Amino acid sequence: MKLAIVTTHPIQYNAPWFKMLAEQNGIDVKVFYTWEQSIKSPKYDPGFGKVIEWDIPLLDGYEYTFVKNVSDSPGSHHYKGIDNPTLNEEVSAWGAEAVLVIGWPFKSHLSCMKYFKCKIPVLFRGDSTLLNERSGIKKVIRRISLRYIYSNVDYALYVGTNNKEYFLAHGLKEKQLVFVPHAIDNKRFFDIDGNYELMANEWRRELGIDDSNVVLLYAGKFDKVKNPSYILDIAEQMTDEKYRFILVGNGPLEKELKERSENDHRVMFVDFQNQQKMPVVYRLADYFVLSSNSETWGLGVNEALASGRRVITNSNVGCAVDMIKENNGIIVNPGDVNDVMIYVGNSAGQPITKDILETYSFDTLVSNLTTLIKTLKS
Structure with missing residues (x-):
């Protein structure tokens, strides 16, 4: 089974399990990074108020590519900051049999989910919750919009209890939800x-x-x-x-x-x-x-x-x-x-x-995701 993973940029919490997943028998993994500019220089993090360059390897042990991002204002801080006209073509050309999209609020990521719906299984991972959800008409409009977005998803990989409740509230069924926990090394x-x-x-x-x-x-x-x-x-x-x-x-x-x-x-x-x-x-x-x-x-x-x-x-x-x-x-x-x-x-x-930590571990994450992928293959 060839699994394409679509995500913005390398981060220290994902790279280790990308590597572990790539080591599983019967699974070929390729990560398509959509924020091409992120690899060219260390990024300024406004939260820390300084340029941050992580000191652990983020690209070792798995196949990856940086897809050309044509956004005039590239970055993961807004919807139009991730704009990759060739993304779907590149994923298809690689021969992906399933696609895992990490995070939807980017132009190319949402396009990818829509494009591959009904072609190959679309998996999604995000960690949103209902905590601090606003009430009133904005809540109603947002719920309707998110139900439409998640209608493009075959399986959602929930990271914990609050995330699971969020997916259920936005139209996904219990049978579509797979526990793939947030974890560290x-x-x-x-x-x-x-x-x-x-x-x-x-x-x-x-x-x-x-x-x-x-x-x-x-x-x-x-x-x-x-x-x-x-x-x-x-x-x-x-x-x-x-x-x-x-x-x-x-x-x-x-x-x-x-x-x-x-x-x-x-x-x-x-x-x-x-x-x-x-x-x-x-x-x-x-x-x-x-x-x-x-x-x-x-x-x-x-x-x-x-x-x-x-x-x-x-x-x-x-x-x-x-x-x-x-x-x-x-x-x-x-x-x-x-x-x-x-x-x-x-x-x-x-x-x-x-x-x-025995439950919230990379071992659990990779094991549960591997089981799902092999189910899709069969």
Whole structure:
């Protein structure tokens, strides 16, 4: 079975499972990247406020091509930013027997779904949810539009509970839904030989953190959607000297965050850290805080749990209902601090379990997708 995968650009969360899928017997994979310009130079990320170039290989182990993108304003930030007149022709010429489209709100991706409908099986992967869905007439119009868009899909690959409910709400049937979870390279975050802990302990000492301190960490973009100011809300309520608060990243709110916390020596800032360093970053802390105002999933939660750290998150975060269990974290109402104070007070120093990562893994993702593909072939 020849599976064409259509996606905008290489990212660190997809490349590993593309490689694993390409290694499966009976499946030929070719990835058609539609944001051709993304490979020519590192991209400026407005969320971080800087140019980002990932430090792990993203194109190894699978066949790929960059399809010519003729957009006047290329990029994945708007519908007309992905415009590939030859995409459908190239997928057909390769001899694709099924196509997996990742993300629809781009001119070429939607065109691809429509073109191959009723020709070969069309698979779709996206992580949208009904969380923060607006009410009123806009909701009605959007629901109608999305039902039409998803009518071009034979199978939707849902990443978790909230994503599944979203697909069901937009006309897809249970039999069309296949669980292909959001996952990370768990093994890369596991500390099999203990080196990550040693590196984190040394870093903690450099930051003036000792074993008596309890550390809460935010790592990500300093922007309004990610809401890093929430960890400062916590710091202003949890005034005990034993607590430390680390914010790792950069972005448009950086100056505001630093000014707000300049008189609290317990609050520390670390610049953006690339993927190779993240297993150490999570181990700086006892708790990882993800407090987004809107988050379809939140792969930082996967990474923190794989690093053996408890997670504090809220009901706006798509992964929370799937990933957070009694023994690994807490889900609070957006903006709530009191429950965080109680939770940290009761759970500090207690062991956690990583059992949920057996389900939310690349192994599960590739196994379930492989089963579907082989079913299509038969």
